[in-house]
Amino acid sequence: MCLLLLSFTPSSPFQSGVSSSSGEGTCELPPSKLHPAKPPRATPGTFPDKKKQQQQQKKKKQEPRRHAGLPSPWQEPREKATHLRPSCPSSRGQDSQLGLPPLWEVGTWKESQPSRSLPHRFCSSASFQDLGVASECAMLPSWCLVGLLVAYASGKKLWDVPTSQVDQNGPVKLHWEPQCQYQLRHLQDGARISALLPPRLDGHWVSTGCEVRPGPEFLTRSYMFFPNRLFKAYQFYYRDPACQDPTYSLVIKGKIRLRQASWITRGATEADYHLHKVGIVFHSQRAMWETVARINQSSGEHCSEFLPAGRTWAPGALYELLSAKAGRDCTSGLGFAMHELSLVRVEKYQPPLFLQQNQGNGEVEELYLGDIHTEWSERLHYRPTGYQRPLQNAMHHIHPCPACGIVYRADEHHPPLLPEKPELPMLLTGRWVSSRCEVRPAVLFLTRYFIFHGHNRTWEGYYHHYSDPLCKQPTFTVYALGHYTQGAPSFIVRGGTELVFKVTHARVTPMDQITVTMLNSSDFGSCGEAGLWHIGEEMDVTHTNGCAALGIRLPHMEYELFRIEHDAKDRSLLYIGERPTDGSSPNTPSKRPTSYQSPLLQCGGPSAALAKLSKSNFLRRLSDDVGSGAAKTLPQVSLLAFLSIQLVRWD
The missing domain is CATH 2.40.128 (Lipocalin)
Structure with missing residues (x-):
């Protein structure tokens, strides 16, 4: 689409074929084509002179084109009509001529300032006939058409105007603004984060990666909350920080009731929970022996014989650690407690615009549960005042998230095995x-x-x-x-x-x-x-x-x-x-x-090492792209060279 930002003299009987009064990038038909001129109305008591009108129409037909205020492309226009000629300025200073801010100052266009000049990047459309202004666009210098061919050969539409992002969610990043300052400013944009009060827990919430708790303990979590306030939670424990070597899984069932807004932690909601059952499934003989030894030593007398010391591991067998009905609780030996459910916060999070690719509507829901005390001895009695790493809603999580789908499909018999991640050197620079x-x-x-x-x-x-x-x-x-x-x-x-x-x-x-x-x-x-x-x-x-x-x-x-x-x-x-x-x-x-x-x-x-690695990867991808696309761009380049020579001869 060609943006011919021309102005015209209101008093002139001949107006330019294109006008732009709003500066919003629209091309309009000449007023004479939209609204044909009506014959002058006769004043009371008089009659129009038909003979005189016929002579004026005949005179108009014989009048040269340049008298209409439309200059010939081979002649210099009159001084009064200079403002009607679309100009294609050089790249130097074109942004200031447009009345727009330089691109390195602000990442959005100021559309409120009209323009009277036409940069070469706006003179690169070939569909002028669709606008009914073929005669006007014929006046463009040939080097503007060369710019059109350059755009065609490069495969990039130079006439694509950046759209304003004022109405979109999230702050607009200024081109001169460092990424670190932008990230801190973005965190303070409260419009992109909304906390639900009271929080809605219904749904399936999963870990986004391998979590590390004090101890250390490596685990992933999968929690399901139902409308009747019941919940079912999975906790999968591992031996390694990549969550690839599972030891045992816990199945927790109970009921939760939200109480009131927290008086200690602003934005959080306090809750009461009651556990009905807790079961454990071991995933190896070694894990079974180590866990049973901890339970028999640390739990009460009624748990001393939780499992015989020489019991053979049975894959898939579920053993009961806690039962509210039977009054039995053997979880203390594992340092297990669900006090995290006593502090809840749910946030709806809108990622930055440059991270919303392939995310649908981009909305992410996160569930913050109470933190775990760093001292093992205080874990069973601690009431949280902070949060753990948040869980994300399985239906509204950030993309891509390889771990989300794996954790979502897992159960106590099939613990999630997360993708392997390479060990990175400690390059802090x-x-x-x-x-x-x-x-x-x-x-x-x-x-x-x-x-x-x-x-x-x-x-x-x-x-x-x-x-x-x-x-x-x-x-x-x-x-x-x-x-x-x-x-x-x-x-x-x-x-x-x-x-x-x-x-x-x-x-x-x-x-x-x-x-x-x-x-x-x-x-x-x-x-x-x-x-x-x-x-x-x-x-x-x-x-x-x-x-x-x-x-x-x-x-x-x-x-x-x-x-x-x-x-x-x-x-x-x-x-x-x-x-x-x-x-x-x-x-x-x-x-x-x-x-x-x-x-x-x-x-x-x-760091220099990471920069060198990134540069080598970029050059490798660039060489691959050039090798694969050389054959495709050759015909376009040849066509560009041929037409450029012809246009030079034409001028």
């Missing part, structure tokens, strides 16, 4: 940012942004704290920096890497009045300069050895656990060790984490 608004125990909502410098093993971290579960109401920001040691493989958590981090400097920026009041009322010398804190103003707290009011101590050392993975979209994810539930710091080797927090997404600065 680059920038990593939170993929969602994170929730920690003791009601902490935050996002994280880290920068790692591999050449000298230094790091920078931005911790943005908020008072709401959507991370829209900031309270304070902490900037910390320090250095870290070279990692070593973990012997406790398979697939993890152990590192030691040291924090040497920190700066704090209060973002609300409550935080400012708290910092100004702190003890002298305990947190920067007391009485000088202001909203939005950063202050260094290194000289006061941190900030006691916010729990920051300097210098500070932490023993960490890291892991790097690739998701289904081949993006790099960084898992950092989960913080202790009691709010303390992992400042000793014995407190080193055995599970992970929500993953961070790499948003910039990949």
